[in-house]
Amino acid sequence: MPWLQLILETDAESADRLSEQLSEAGAAAVTLNDSADQPLFEPLPGATPLWSHTRVIGLFPADTDMDALVGSLVREYAPEPLPPHRVEPLEDKDWTRAWMDTFKPMRFGERLWIVPSWCEPPSPGDVNILLDPGLAFGTGTHATTRLCLEWLDGQALNGKEVLDYGCGSGILAIAAAKLGASHIRAVDIDPQALVATADNAARNGCEALIEPLLPGQLPPMQFDLLTANILATPLIELAPTLSALVRPGGAMVLSGILPDQADAVAAAYRPAFEVGPSVEQDGWVRLSGTRT
Ligand SMILES: C[S@@+](CC[C@H](N)C(=O)[O-])C[C@H]1O[C@@H](n2cnc3c(N)ncnc32)[C@H](O)[C@@H]1O
Known part of the structure; x- marks a missing residue:
């Protein structure tokens, strides 16, 4: 099944809130990425620090009405504006195979x-x-x-x-x-x-x-x-x-x-x-x- 990704560019403070909202909106997965190539050095056990520029990505089935979904996020986020965001398709592929192919002896x-x-x-x-x-x-x-x-x-x-x-x-x-x-x-x-x-x-x-x-x-x-x-x-x-x-x-x-x-x-x-x-x-x- 192909997927749609909702990608939001945000900061460490808002990343958790957004990721919860995406999960509640039915995201099959939510991923947090570094969007500014900022290294996080060796967090202590139990610590999960985030990057100051964090990209939050929600993965939704291809038949999701993304306009309606973004509209409801905008209302939940008000009076603050929803952070910069975009919707992109994600091709389905054998992710396990793709991951394994990346690593060689x-x-x-x-x-x-x-x-x-x-x-x-x-x-x-x-x-x-x-x-x-x-x-x-x-x-x-x-x-x-x-x-x-x-x-x-x-x-x-x-x-x-x-x-x-x-x-x-x-x-x-x-x-x-x-x-x-x-x-x-x-x-x-x-x-x-x-x-x-x-x-x-x-x-x-x-x-x-x-x-x-x-x-x-x-x-x-x-x-x-x-x-x-x-x-x-x-x-x-x-x-x-x-x-x-x-x-x-x-x-x-x-x-x-x-x-x-x-x-x-x-x-x-x-x-x-x-x-x-x-x-x-x-x-x-x-x-x-x-x-x-
Ligand atoms: C960068 S990793 C290195 C892992 C592996 N030795 C390597 O070379 O790939 C550092 C490891 O050191 C541990 N570590 C960090 N501070 C430490 C300390 N004060 N005493 C013992 N271990 C520590 C971390 O938990 C982590 O597993």
């Missing part, structure tokens, strides 16, 4: 692949991580994850104790396991991330090597290697804690850093690490270093 560095479950590994002899793209961060497509995976691919991980701080989907922990690490503690403040990490580790046959933990559950020990793809502010706040968790001679990789934040993050880790040159991809920076 991706290679990171020399030998590391992220392979969606519906694809055959293009290079079965390489290191293949089975992971589906989805809403959760860490499905390999974001530049910060990519930067960390490429760095991990270049490390000698055999027998190493690894700490993945801010594990998300567990992608970096699984990569470390598949690259030879002996044990990985995967830490996150979001309990859902720990569940996702456990599930993804099991799918990749490395659940015995990966231990999902809340920050307070970390044992008192030092690690050979630290991965932390969080954001600049928590990375700076956590610098003393994370630095103390890496043994002298151990290595760390940090990402989730914007270019103008790289100096401040490097300065926070420099007391404990020899920090190497930063690497930038798609507006995100990776820092790495060796514990002194």
Whole structure:
């Protein structure tokens, strides 16, 4: 069945009210999008921030009388004017297929692949991580994850104790396991991330090597290697804690850093690490270093 979309350009304050009105008017689905390319960085668990320019889209069956529907919204919204809006047709297609076609196996560095479950590994002899793209961060497509995976691919991980701080989907922990690490503690403040990490580790046959933990559950020990793809502010706040968790001679990789934040993050880790040159991809920076 083809559909009609009612698209309204609004702001964060009005988006919830409009989306409720569209649902009450019979929308089969209501979607909120960013209409000004404004990034929302890592909301805390339970928080659902909206963009200051939010596009609200209601999806209606093609036989809906859109003039009548818009007219009733205008009356409900009065005395304020209904935000700028338009009606557009939406072609029916196999959305699942279209979505799956968007994602192909991706290679990171020399030998590391992220392979969606519906694809055959293009290079079965390489290191293949089975992971589906989805809403959760860490499905390999974001530049910060990519930067960390490429760095991990270049490390000698055999027998190493690894700490993945801010594990998300567990992608970096699984990569470390598949690259030879002996044990990985995967830490996150979001309990859902720990569940996702456990599930993804099991799918990749490395659940015995990966231990999902809340920050307070970390044992008192030092690690050979630290991965932390969080954001600049928590990375700076956590610098003393994370630095103390890496043994002298151990290595760390940090990402989730914007270019103008790289100096401040490097300065926070420099007391404990020899920090190497930063690497930038798609507006995100990776820092790495060796514990002194
Ligand atoms: C950008 S995602 C990275 C996920 C994955 N490691 C990757 O590289 O794709 C950051 C993760 O860090 C977690 N996180 C944010 N602040 C944290 C903190 N202070 N302590 C532990 N985890 C944190 C978030 O819940 C989120 O799952």
